[in-house]
Amino acid sequence: MYKATLLLIGALGVAACTNPASLGGTNALSGGGANAGAPVPGSAEDPTSVAFFQQAVGDRVLFEVDQSTLTATGQATLDGQAAWLSANPDYTAIIEGHADEQGTREYNLALGARRADAARSYLVSKGVAASRLRVVSYGKERPIEVCSDEACYAQNRRAVTVLAGGLTS
Amino acid sequence: MMWRLFALIFSLWAGLAAAQGPLRIEITEGVIEPLPFAVPDFEAENAAATQMAADLARVVSADLTGSGLFREIPASAFISTPASFAAPVQYADWKAINAQALITGAVAVNGSQVVVKFRLHDVFSDRELGDGLQFVGTTEAWRRMAHKVADAVYSRITGEAGYFDSRVVYVSETGPKDARRKRLAIMDYDGANVQYLTGSEAIVLAPRFSADGNRVLYTSYETGFPRIYVLDVGSVQRRVLESQDGTMSFAPRFAPGGRTVVYSLSQGSNTDIYTMDIASGASTRLTSSPAIETAPSYSPDGQQIVFESDRSGSQQLYVMPAGGGEARRISFGEGRYGTPVWSPRGDLIAFTKQSRGRFHIGVMRTDGSEERLLTASFLDEGPTWSPNGRVIMFTRETQGAGGRASLYSVDITGRNLRPVRTPDGGSDPSWGPLQK
Numbered sequence: 033m034y035k036a037t038l039l040l041i042g043a044l045g046v047a048a049c050t051n052p053a054s055l056g057g058t059n060a061l062s063g064g065g066a067n068a069g070a071p072v073p074g075s076a077e078d079p080t081s082v083a084f085f086q087q088a089v090g091d092r093v094l095f096e097v098d099q100s101t102l103t104a105t106g107q108a109t110l111d112g113q114a115a116w117l118s119a120n121p122d123y124t125a126i127i128e129g130h131a132d133e134q135g136t137r138e139y140n141l142a143l144g145a146r147r148a149d150a151a152r153s154y155l156v157s158k159g160v161a162a163s164r165l166r167v168v169s170y171g172k173e174r175p176i177e178v179c180s181d182e183a184c185y186a187q188n189r190r191a192v193t194v195l196a197g198g199l200t201s
Numbered sequence: 202m203m204w205r206l207f208a209l210i211f212s213l214w215a216g217l218a219a220a221q222g223p224l225r226i227e228i229t230e231g232v233i234e235p236l237p238f239a240v241p242d243f244e245a246e247n248a249a250a251t252q253m254a255a256d257l258a259r260v261v262s263a264d265l266t267g268s269g270l271f272r273e274i275p276a277s278a279f280i281s282t283p284a285s286f287a288a289p290v291q292y293a294d295w296k297a298i299n300a301q302a303l304i305t306g307a308v309a310v311n312g313s314q315v316v317v318k319f320r321l322h323d324v325f326s327d328r329e330l331g332d333g334l335q336f337v338g339t340t341e342a343w344r345r346m347a348h349k350v351a352d353a354v355y356s357r358i359t360g361e362a363g364y365f366d367s368r369v370v371y372v373s374e375t376g377p378k379d380a381r382r383k384r385l386a387i388m389d390y391d392g393a394n395v396q397y398l399t400g401s402e403a404i405v406l407a408p409r410f411s412a413d414g415n416r417v418l419y420t421s422y423e424t425g426f427p428r429i430y431v432l433d434v435g436s437v438q439r440r441v442l443e444s445q446d447g448t449m450s451f452a453p454r455f456a457p458g459g460r461t462v463v464y465s466l467s468q469g470s471n472t473d474i475y476t477m478d479i480a481s482g483a484s485t486r487l488t489s490s491p492a493i494e495t496a497p498s499y500s501p502d503g504q505q506i507v508f509e510s511d512r513s514g515s516q517q518l519y520v521m522p523a524g525g526g527e528a529r530r531i532s533f534g535e536g537r538y539g540t541p542v543w544s545p546r547g548d549l550i551a552f553t554k555q556s557r558g559r560f561h562i563g564v565m566r567t568d569g570s571e572e573r574l575l576t577a578s579f580l581d582e583g584p585t586w587s588p589n590g591r592v593i594m595f596t597r598e599t600q601g602a603g604g605r606a607s608l609y610s611v612d613i614t615g616r617n618l619r620p621v622r623t624p625d626g627g628s629d630p631s632w633g634p635l636q637k
Contacts, residue, residue, distance in 0.1 A: 100470065126425075133598070136539035136553050136582050137406060137629070138452040138465065139509065139516055141427065142472035142493040145449060149470035168426050169449055169467065173404050178378040180579070180600035 080120055082195050089116045093151055095189040098135070100146035102154060110151060113193055114158035127151050128192045129169040132185035137171060144169030151191040224302055224323040224330050226270055226359045235272035236301055236358065238265060241279065243306035243317070244286045250310040253343055257308055257317060260347035263391065264365040265354060268592075269617030274300050286318060295324040302330075304354060313339050317346045321354050331357045344393055345636065352635070364587040365390060368633045369594065370408040370417050370434075373397065374606050374626035383628075385419060387434065390587075390632065392608075392622040398437055407583070407629045408432075411455045414633035418442075418453040418462060429453045429464055431479065442477060443484070452495050456523070457503040463487075465495040474508055476523075487525035498542045498550075499523065500567070507531070507541040507550055507567075518552060520567065531569030540583050543567070546590035549613065553582040553595075562595050564613055575615040585632045594621060596628040 071077035076087050085091060090113070093106030102110065117123060129148030131140035148167035156162045177184035226236055240262050245254035265271035276282075280294040286307035295303050306319035316337050323330040334353055336346045345366055352363030373386040373395070382401040385408050388394055399405055403423035410417055417432045424441075427449045432439040442462060443450040453464040462477045472493045477484040488494040492512035499506055500523075507520050513530065516537040521528035532538040536556030543550055547567070554561040554574065560581045565572040580598040587593070591613055598606040606628040608621040621627070 133580065133604075135555070136496070136509075136516075138495040139493060139511075139539050141449070141451050142465065142467055142495050145467040145472060146470045146493070153470075166447070170404075173381070173406070175379050178602040178604070180604065 085113075085116055085120075085193075085195055089113055091194070092190045092192040094186060095147055095191070097132075097185075097189070098143065100143065100150045102150055106151075107154065110154045111158065114155050114160050117155065117160045117164065122197065123195045124164045124166075124197045126166045126168055126194045126196060127155075128174075128194060129167065130174060130188055130190050130192070131172045132188040133172045133175065133180065134185065135172065140171035141169050142171075144171045147189070147191045151193065155193075224326065224358055233270065235266075235270055237272050237274050237299055238302035238304060238354075239274045239276075239279065239295060239298070239300035240265075240304040240306075241276065241282045243308050243319075244283070246286075246307050246309035246316075247311070250308045250315075253310060253315065253340075254306075254308050257306060257343065257347045257350070258304075260344055261304060261306075261351045261354070264348060264351035267391065267619065268355065269612055270355070270359065271302075274298055286320075290322055292322070292324055292327045295322070300324055302354070302358065304350070306350065310340060313341075315340050315343055315346060317343075317350065319350045319353070321357055344389060348389070361591070362589045362635060364589045364592060364632075364635060366636045367588055368414065368636070369585075369608075369621075369630050370398070370410055370633065371608060371623070371630040372405060372408065372628045373401075373623065374628055375401070378602065378604050385417070385432070386623075386627075387417075388623065390621075395624055398432060398434070399439075407452065407631075409454045409631045410633040411459045412457055412634060413459065414636065416455075416459070417631070418455060418464075420451040420453065427451045429462070431462075442479065442482075452497065454498055456499050457501060463497040463499065463506060465497070474506070485525070487521065488528070496540045500543045501545055501547045505543075507543055509539045509541060516555075518550070518569070531565070531567070532572075533569060534572055542584055542586060544586050544590040545588060548590070551584035551586065551593050553584065562593060562611065564593075573615065575611050575613065576609070576618060581609075583629050585630050587632055588635045594630045594632055596630065598628070 074081045076083040090109040093109050127148045129144030131143045152165050152167050175188045177187045240258045242258045243254040245251045262273045266273050278298045281291055283305050303322040303324050309316045318335045320333040321330045336349050338346050348366035351365045355363040367390045369390055370387045372383045374383055376382045383405050384401040385398040385405050387396050403421050406420040408417045408419040415434055420427050421430050428444055429442045429450045430439045431442055449467040451465055453462050465472050466475050471491050472495055473488045474494045474497045475484045475486050490512045492510050494510045497506050497508040504523055505520050506523055509516050510519050516539050517530055518532040518538045518541045519528040519530050536554050538552050538554050540553040541550050549564045550567055551564050554563050559577050561574040562576045562581050562584050563574040578597055579600040582596050584593045584595045592610050594610045596606050597609045598604055606626045608627040608630050611618045
């Protein structure tokens with residue numbers, strides 16, 4: 033129930049933010065016609081879209097301080113990623129490993145590599161072809177949250193699966 | 202006044218005060234009271250030199266006072282000023298205001314050429330210390346001539362090489378924390394004459410000078426993956442050194458001879474240390490533990506490499522032979538140790554330490570003994586040595602959403618912490634050699 037609510041909010045968010053042209057477009061005009069209920073291609077409702085992968089499947093897993101071991105939550109997210117990648121074989125992915133700012137630059141690069149590789153290895157173990165996955169570490173160079181508290185650090189200690197290629201609509 | 206007070210407080214526990222005997226500072230004895238000196242505006246030998254005559258004296262003074270070893274006596278205290286560079290010095294006038302060292306100079310500007318002459322006087326001995334010197338250069342390089350004067354003064358009084366006529370390569374930073382833009386920059390050691398060596402399209406990290414200052418190694422994401430590049434400072438031409446597919450390479454440093462690079466390569470979850478012969482591209486793996494091994498730095502004789510590893514469970518410092526082989530751990534204090542850098546004198550290793558939520562720059566002897574922490578802040582990291590091994594420059598980053606990185610320097614006694622002014626934020630400094 034909780035999950036479904038989140039998904040709905042996510043979907044609305046994308047429709048509003050990234051695809052404003054579709055508002056009042058085809059879907060609205062077609063009313064109750066043949067297209068009713070069909071997702072806008074590329075939107076978060078389209079289960080083959082990047083937006084769906086990012087929001088419904090979840091494109092990132094988080095790590096504990098100075099750790100690269102996958103949490104149970106992280107494994108569940110990666111299970112979803114593996115299933116999605118298996119269903120959408122045209123996509124490849126780059127897994128980005130990141131660290132929070134509490135560490136030296138070089139160490140954090142190596143730590144980010146460990147995190148990215150932990151996610152990559154898990155996906156491969158779930159049947160994703162290794163040739164479809166590449167890894168890169170950004171160390172502490174690309175935080176998404178900027179505060180210097182654990183609330184932000186927790187979001188920055190991440191491995192993000194970034195899709196590339198694939199059929200874009 | 203504040204500075205004077207500060208110096209006095211330190212001298213209580215450090216003991217030594219500059220005596221009014223021979224003009225001499227023993228740096229090795231630790232913290233001292235700054236030696237008072239006077240540097241009147243240089244004599245302008247022609248009209249074109251008027252502005253430079255004053256500017257040169259100001260740069261010489263800034264260098265000497267910036268070292269923390271000298272204190273300038275302001276011109277307002279002067280009883281007399283030299284009638285000319287050639288005229289005899291009235292030592293009594295300088296003794297009366299307790300100027301232990303007096304620096305006099307003259308400058309002529311002819312077109313694009315500058316000729317700078319200077320003398321150093323040991324006031325309480327009524328004589329010159331060393332011979333007068335003359336430097337010739339272009340008007341563009343006038344600051345370098347001031348730095349050379351200051352280096353000569355520093356060297357004659359301390360008995361050690363100076364570090365003022367040197368440059369620093371670093372990463373210039375702009376933009377907020379979550380959209381930081383970085384590009385390589387080079388500047389004089391004091392933050393003057395900043396020039397940019399790369400654009401900011403791709404992340405660049407941790408530039409490292411060659412021993413001769415002509416080349417810079419750095420890490421760039423220009424292919425989308427971290428790769429090591431070597432850049433020629435003169436031509437600004439660069440080429441990638443390590444581009445093995447499916448790997449990431451970073452943390453490069455030159456070996457003393459400049460023909461070999463030591464660096465880290467990540468493959469899968471593992472990061473190890475390798476060397477590469479620059480000419481042939483042939484690489485050799487030096488470590489093979491499944492731990493993170495990174496941040497390697499050569500001893501100045503090229504025989505050993507200090508690096509960090511978490512093979513014990515946390516980041517610690519290790520020393521191994523330059524060809525690889527058994528490594529011995531040298532850090533045993535509380536906390537984590539990283540980014541070790543061997544001093545150019547060979548006697549100390551500078552490092553970053555994380556302990557109890559704080560970051561420190563510290564130094565220890567090469568066997569790990571006599572650890573001393575020089576700084577403490579939310580985030581200090583990445584020390585680099587002045588060419589004479591007496592000063593350390595590093596990155597300090599402030600916390601929070603508005604966090605900003607900037608460069609600081611501190612001397613190896615932990616005294617004289619000061620910001621290095623750069624036009625934008627700055628990180629990852631690498632201090633080059635004393636210029637010829």
